[in-house]
Amino acid sequence: MAVSLPDNVLVTKLDELASWCRKNSLWPMPFATACCGIELMATGASRHDLARFGAEVFRFSPRQSDLLIVAGRVATKMMPVLQRIWMQMLEPKWCISMGACASTGGVFDTYCVIQGIDRFMPVDMYVPGCPPRPEQLIQSIIDLQEKIQREGTLSGREIDQPERQVLPRALRITKPERGT
């Protein structure tokens, strides 16, 4: 049975529509505790212009944001604060661990630096580098958008699975072009 639709009507799944909306309006919450924060600022500023990916609205309140970007090392005293900020963010939410320090502790293998925030909270994307270039952070946001589109659901079913392990995804490392 053929159904004819006018040209301006598209058929899709509601989940896909919700994910499409979500991925193109990520509001980051910057948790910049060290030097990586400078690259995070550069990413948001005009030269690299995160607004091209719909993620330029940096919010300093966790209640208003849905993408936590942890940029810099996290001290043992700061970990409960970071966890509280993560808990205060409303679903749907995602987390990017930016830089060697946030992901592994980096060169700071000492008593007071957390050896990777993923030991104590979920992380969706890891960005390697010390510090990562803004292009790398932008790449991780593009990859995160892809992930949101792929597995996001309207009801958040994918989050309500206790046994679900958040596994790191290999990042595509793109060569920065010279002379741009």
Next chain:
Amino acid sequence: MIETPVIDGMKALFPGLAVSEFRGQVRLVAPPDQVHDVLESLKERFGFDFLADVTCVDYLDRPDAPDRFGLVYVLANTKANWRLVVRTHVGGAEPTVPSAVDLWEGANWLEREVWDLFGVRFEGHPDLRRLVLPDAFESHPLRKDYPLRGRGERHNHPFIPRSQS
């Protein structure tokens, strides 16, 4: 450069003081039970109105050190532009020195920091709590016998899974 009358005057007041100099910086080394009186005279008689820093050095396994912890007080006379370092050495299971908060209010946080990181007690301090480390921390990590990677404090947090946050 500090004037010799200060050094001579202090030596006359406290015969137990040792004086040393390195590249134009003068240090007075006082016994721990006299250090508060030494600081008080420097403030009242010689105009050292500013306590720039209180810090500490751990001389563990250094046979030439008089005692384990070397406390360092950096004083300044802001009118004459003098700087002077006062040192003292303490040791034992509970190293203790008198607090300087009654002389300079600014000693409050500096002494809390030394207590936090070296475990040197300051007798008479109004509020001797940890300054930088979490209150639940049990060690004093700038002591030389504390392991660099800690005793597991950095792993001592609950994991928050995605379904619970």
